[in-house]
Amino acid sequence: MATADAVQKFNMLREEYNGACDINKCKALLNEMKVLIAQFPSVALPPPSEVSQKELLIARETLEYGAFLSVRNEDVQSFERYVVQLKMYYYDYSKELPPSQRQLIILGMYLLHLLSSNRIGEFHTELELIPSELRSNVNLKFPVALEQHLMDGNYNKVINAKTNVPLPQYSFFMDRLVSTVRHKVAACLEKSYPSVDIAFALRALMLDTEEDLKRFAESENQRKQEQGAFEIRWEVKERLEFQQVMTQKPEISSTELLHHTIAYATELERIV
Amino acid sequence: MKGEGKDAEKEPEPKVAEDKKIKPPRTFAGDLGISLELIHNGIVTKEVRLVNRALRNISWQRRRMGVADLLKMVKLVLKNTPYKERLVGMLEGQQQSEDVEMAPPPLPNGVAAPSSHSPSPFPFHEHHFDIIMPECEIYLGILVVTHFVDKKLTQKAVSGADLVVSRAKSYNRRSLDPLTARAYFCLSRAYELDGRLSEIREDLMAAYRTASLHHDLVGQATQLNLLLRNYLAYNLYEMALKLVSKTTFPENLRSSAQYARYLFYIGRIKAVQLEYSDAHGKLTTAIRKAPQGPKTARGFRLAATKMAIVVELLMGDIPDRSTFNQEELKKSLSAYEAIVQAVRTGDLHSFKNVMDSNEDLFKRDGTLFLIRRLQSNVIKAGLRLINLSYSRISLADVAMKLGLDSAADAEGIVGKAILDGVIEASIDHDKQYVQSKANTDVYASDEPLKAFHKRVYFCLQLHNDAVKAMQYPDEKTDDAEEAEIRRQREKEILAQAGEEEGGDDMDFF
Numbered sequence: 001m002a003t004a005d006a007v008q009k010f011n012m013l014r015e016e017y018n019g020a021c022d023i024n025k026c027k028a029l030l031n032e033m034k035v036l037i038a039q040f041p042s043v044a045l046p047p048p049s050e051v052s053q054k055e056l057l058i059a060r061e062t063l064e065y066g067a068f069l070s071v072r073n074e075d076v077q078s079f080e081r082y083v084v085q086l087k088m089y090y091y092d093y094s095k096e097l098p099p100s101q102r103q104l105i106i107l108g109m110y111l112l113h114l115l116s117s118n119r120i121g122e123f124h125t126e127l128e129l130i131p132s133e134l135r136s137n138v139n140l141k142f143p144v145a146l147e148q149h150l151m152d153g154n155y156n157k158v159i160n161a162k163t164n165v166p167l168p169q170y171s172f173f174m175d176r177l178v179s180t181v182r183h184k185v186a187a188c189l190e191k192s193y194p195s196v197d198i199a200f201a202l203r204a205l206m207l208d209t210e211e212d213l214k215r216f217a218e219s220e221n222q223r224k225q226e227q228g229a230f231e232i233r234w235e236v237k238e239r240l241e242f243q244q245v246m247t248q249k250p251e252i253s254s255t256e257l258l259h260h261t262i263a264y265a266t267e268l269e270r271i272v
Numbered sequence: 273m274k275g276e277g278k279d280a281e282k283e284p285e286p287k288v289a290e291d292k293k294i295k296p297p298r299t300f301a302g303d304l305g306i307s308l309e310l311i312h313n314g315i316v317t318k319e320v321r322l323v324n325r326a327l328r329n330i331s332w333q334r335r336r337m338g339v340a341d342l343l344k345m346v347k348l349v350l351k352n353t354p355y356k357e358r359l360v361g362m363l364e365g366q367q368q369s370e371d372v373e374m375a376p377p378p379l380p381n382g383v384a385a386p387s388s389h390s391p392s393p394f395p396f397h398e399h400h401f402d403i404i405m406p407e408c409e410i411y412l413g414i415l416v417v418t419h420f421v422d423k424k425l426t427q428k429a430v431s432g433a434d435l436v437v438s439r440a441k442s443y444n445r446r447s448l449d450p451l452t453a454r455a456y457f458c459l460s461r462a463y464e465l466d467g468r469l470s471e472i473r474e475d476l477m478a479a480y481r482t483a484s485l486h487h488d489l490v491g492q493a494t495q496l497n498l499l500l501r502n503y504l505a506y507n508l509y510e511m512a513l514k515l516v517s518k519t520t521f522p523e524n525l526r527s528s529a530q531y532a533r534y535l536f537y538i539g540r541i542k543a544v545q546l547e548y549s550d551a552h553g554k555l556t557t558a559i560r561k562a563p564q565g566p567k568t569a570r571g572f573r574l575a576a577t578k579m580a581i582v583v584e585l586l587m588g589d590i591p592d593r594s595t596f597n598q599e600e601l602k603k604s605l606s607a608y609e610a611i612v613q614a615v616r617t618g619d620l621h622s623f624k625n626v627m628d629s630n631e632d633l634f635k636r637d638g639t640l641f642l643i644r645r646l647q648s649n650v651i652k653a654g655l656r657l658i659n660l661s662y663s664r665i666s667l668a669d670v671a672m673k674l675g676l677d678s679a680a681d682a683e684g685i686v687g688k689a690i691l692d693g694v695i696e697a698s699i700d701h702d703k704q705y706v707q708s709k710a711n712t713d714v715y716a717s718d719e720p721l722k723a724f725h726k727r728v729y730f731c732l733q734l735h736n737d738a739v740k741a742m743q744y745p746d747e748k749t750d751d752a753e754e755a756e757i758r759r760q761r762e763k764e765i766l767a768q769a770g771e772e773e774g775g776d777d778m779d780f781f
Contacts, residue, residue: 042756267735
């Protein structure tokens with residue numbers, strides 16, 4: 001019987017995760033578990049003949065460990081896969097199963113992940129799925145507030161948020177978010193300031209030393225050169241200066257104009 | 273199909289009844305007779321339009337019919353089948369409970385009863401029933417379910433709808449397609465009222481597949497909309513988006529009502545995903561496609577207008593004042609007008625006030641999550657005003673004016689606004705102020721060109737769409753008889769155009 005087997009394996013996994021937590025060992029156990037879960041009559045497709053709560057709970061908790069492990073392992077893609085599988089248990093079986101205490105943590109992490117990957121559209125789609133009474137939970141409030149600050153451009157608050165993350169698990173995604181935010185801040189800085197002092201630039205860009213800043217400025221210059229939109233050059237002297245690179249005045253593109261005019265002519269021809 | 277061929281030679285005969293139909297007074301029985309007549313004619317002449325017209329009569333009938341009327345008609349028209357027995361059973365149960373509630377039998381029923389007995393207001397020839405028995409069954413079934421829905425008897429509506437749909441599925445007649453689509457619509461509505469919408473998702477999916485395979489356009493459009501509604505009711509935007517991307521809305525569909533609904537749902541999905549200009553385009557088209565009568569489909573237009581207002585705000589535009597001055601929508605839009613005012617003046621405090629005091633309303637309208645996102649727009653509008661009025665202002669003052677926590681917050685927000693092109697300014701961090709730049713001359717750029725192109729393109733598009741939407745008469749017009757038929761048809765089209773103006777309530781909920 002697959003279930004008895006699974007229970008045994010599951011206990012091993014739980015012990016390993018809560019105890020020594022050797023990532024490789026856990027992964028091996030997880031893989032075995034996943035094979036066993038796939039054979040559960042409650043999980044199999046087409047629609048389960050009978051829903052066994054026990055089986056579903058085991059499946060759910062296994063996947064949750066999987067998600068946590070992926071975060072610990074810094075494997076974003078596998079984290080995403082686990083969450084997608086978990087969503088079935090969180091939403092579709094919400095009547096049959098008692099809510100999981102890890103649910104909000106995982107959903108919060110997922111929201112942060114979407115935010116840090118700059119997938120704001122999906123962030124909102126996901127948020128709409130979460131019942132409004134759960135949204136006041138601190139684990140979910142955190143990403144929601146962050147999104148609001150990002151949208152407003154209140155990067156100051158984002159920087160502050162980095163120091164009071166509600167859960168240790170979040171910090172991995174926070175680090176990713178910071179690097180996304182850094183590029184946004186950089187774009188704002190170069191547009192809004194002629195020059196800023198080094199200390200402020202370091203704080204705004206969340207960098208530690210002047211060396212880091214120099215390296216970052218270098219990479220910014222290079223990136224823009226490659227993209228062909230090289231209008232502002234970063235220079236680190238006593239201050240961080242943004243120098244306008246001379247560009248030609250915007251010209252009216254003649255080919256575009258040509259295309260338009262010819263298109264009008266064809267359309268008019270058709271009408272007359 | 274078989275029935276159609278056999279009776280093709282009888283064609284001219286039923287036309288006589290057609291002419292009489294405008295005669296008042298309209299009674300339920302008489303109207304039902306007309307509807308059945310229309311269905312019959314529609315099937316014989318293979319004109320789906322006539323069947324659609326019969327369906328449109330439902331919105332008139334549902335307001336006049338009582339249980340007794342329905343019961344009588346079901347008994348009179350339908351043949352003895354288990355289906356009929358169950359319909360009758362349901363109606364009788366309902367009648368009894370009504371009788372218990374009000375001791376004297378309800379008057380309107382009593383008045384209607386004798387008129388349905390006398391033969392004249394029921395101009396339908398009995399022998400026609402045989403050919404279109406399945407259609408009669410489903411049509412009456414739809415009426416019964418609609419009645420239960422109107423009376424909020426959800427349990428009965430659900431079981432009735434199940435019965436009708438399964439009956440409709442048991443026939444394999446293409447002439448039933450429009451009726452089946454309507455039956456599914458009732459099914460979905462009944463389940464929605466009962467709060468069990470998620471249960472019929474698979475059924476709808478199967479029905480959509482069947483409709484696609486049969487090239488049943490009405491069915492496809494209806495099922496697609498029902499599925500979208502189903503998903504959106506549970507906030508399953510991702511699934512809805514996947515469905516939309518994998519399917520196409522049937523072209524060449526006459527009913528703009530279904531198309532309007534489709535556009536509305538897409539607009540909602542796009543709005544959640546922050547694709548505002550797309551969403552706004554879809555929503556405004558939906559409003560335009562919806563029936564324009566002051567009473568018909570008011571709820572739909574209201575919902576679409578509300579959504580469109582918020583989306584337009586999110587795009588950074590301010591909706592036209594005339595939107596709020598529409599007579600029939602004016603009252604319901606007042607909360608939204610307040611929101612617009614707050615966004616326009618960039619006043620974060622009054623925005624928060626409006627939002628808090630109307631939170632329940634917005635939640636009910638399903639716009640709350642969009643309105644929450646408006647906050648950054650309010651800030652931007654406020655900044656724009658500040659930028660216009662001051663050439664130089666300290667960051668601390670900006671923070672105070674916008675109701676922000678600190679000057680450092682304001683600095684980031686101003687920076688982002690500059691990046692987004694909301695304002696033209698630069699920041700001096702050392703001295704902590706914002707310096708406005710002189711406005712650049714837009715006429716030196718290619719902006720006018722783009723704007724001009726957009727307008728020309730729109731006009732051309734409109735012209736092309738108008739050409740595509742034109743209808744041409746059929747090729748062969750030699751026969752005298754055919755000329756007769758054509759005249760008949762033109763008359764119908766005219767009548768239909770008049771009716772369509774009135775619109776179809778039922779397609780919107």
